[in-house]
Amino acid sequence: MPENRLKVDARGIACPGPITELVKAYRNAKNGDIIEVMATDPGFKPDVEAWIKRTGNQLLELREEGGTYVAVIKVTAKK
């Protein structure tokens, strides 16, 4: 099966928060897919890190450029 790349733009979301957009993309993804999330909420970075740690998916990249956080995640933990 080909690997999908899902792009999620969560910039500007304060409530309920960008983490909800990541969760939405994760629901529709399958193992091997790549999710790329962009967010401006400063709480996003620790949230992504905690989410990776608990769910066991893979964080390929987490960078900040000009006030925007970009997280690149590989889905690996689905049973």
Place this chain on the structure above:
Amino acid sequence: MKKRVVVIGGGAGGAILANNLPLEDFEVTVVDRSPYHYYWPWLLYVAFRGSRRPMRREIESLLKPGINFIQSGAQSVDLNNRKVVLEGGKTLDYDYLVIATGSRPTYGQIGGHEKAVEKYGDYHSTVENAERVWKSINSLKQGTFAVVVGGDPYRCPPSPLEGVFLAEEFFRSRGLRDRVRVVFAVPYPRPYPAEPMNEVVEPLLKERGVEYITFFTLDRIEDDRKVAVSMEGEELKYDALVVIPPHVGTDVKISPEDVLTTDRFIQADKYTNNIKGFDDAFVIGDASAVPVAKTGVTAHLQAEVVAKRLQGEDARNSGRTNCPFDLGYGLGTFVISDYRNPVVKLPPSRFSHMAKMLFAATYWDMVRYPELWNPIFEAYFDATEPAKLARIYV
């Protein structure tokens, strides 16, 4: 010549928009499949208080005289040729189009979801399902009552926790609190996804002995074993469970199709609500994909902005939210934020709860009489700007 405005959807966004347009300059037609306009937030009280208060009114009774109402679903929208085809086959031409079709729960993403709703009910779909929740909590005398956030997005970000708080209050008031566990499971790192509001509500959950499970992305419900299973295989045992259903966008066929996201929300400019690539078509409220909470206040504010833009004013959305949040025991708070400011840490108060109830009571009048209410709301929104409140509630 009057400009022809077609509004698809007679809910909060559509009705408020229509009522805000001067009929000397616009010929306004509202179409909706249902003859009724629902005040959806009241499902919470049907489900957890057994409320029988009517929560719908006829759309026609909420529209100003002179606005046309057609009770019919819209089948398709052709943005390039400015045409709306209704279910009966009738075609409406427009100068301006506003799509306000809202969002609806979907039951196909989580295994066993439909069966669970038939059995235990939920409070994001219909009055019947909310009444089922009331039956479920009344027949649970011991064991675990679980509320699980099934996926994003859903209407009203505070609603999952509101259900949890009201359920906890319900079991305590029945003297069953030592025999009924109340458990809340979310896919987020914390009970409320936005951190500042979580700092307000998490202590309340602890104080009231509500257990919560974070990072729980619901995969399926196995009701024969009475367990909810996460995508990583974690299991949650329950005796009765209410799932917050993930929602999807419009079921109207729209061309060009690339204005839709995969879950059928319509992409638009977050400041003007213009549908991507069209200056004569707008989407407001839950139906849009703009990054703001799915709630009535958003629909209301966007409706006012679009009504002003149609009249030639350069109005813009601030992304303001103002979601009333019932915390049980007569307490409440509001989730207040905008595009530029994070959520305000507004502490629980009895005033906020009362404001929520007063709002519920006068909701219909706010829809029907914008001349009276717009200036009052303006004053309220101005006084409660997140930037101003953030200086008080640090």
Place this chain on the structure above:
Amino acid sequence: MSEADLAVAESLSRALRPESARALAKFAEILVKADEMGLLDTLRDLLDGEVLGEGAKSLLSTGTVAALINLDRISAVLEALARNADAVAKAVSLLGALDRSGLLSLASGLAEPEALGEAARAYMTTGTFYLLNEAPKMLDGLASMKIAHALDSALAESRKAQAPGFLDALNALMLDEDARRGLYFFVALLKSIGASLRPK
């Protein structure tokens, strides 16, 4: 028509002299205007039992008020009015007085969306919102400050001592830290009120 109804009708006709009739007409005009604006619908919706009960529950902790609210309010009030024909007559003549004083015209002027909007802008400020949010807590705090106790001890002190001279009282006040804090709070408050009154 029952005897009570007859009594009402009688005292009403007594009350409805030409001048009060004119006032009533003006009042009716206000009502019509208020209705067009949606004020009457709003009032009716606010009087919904469930909502009132909820609102009261969150603001009042005494069962008495809650019980009162659970009475079938409107019809009970109307019934009470009907039973008390004199009061109705009085209310009607009051309308006459209101008209003479110009208050009815004022009310009629107030029943305008613009006027209400102005009022909302004047009163709905960030400070008001803060105060409304915190008021229940403040009131709880005040209640728990044992005001009665403070009064008792003041009474005991005043009995014990001879009438204090002004300087003695001032001395006692300035030496007590709590009293000083309270005093400075009032001074600060007065200062800010004074500043807002300064001619521009």
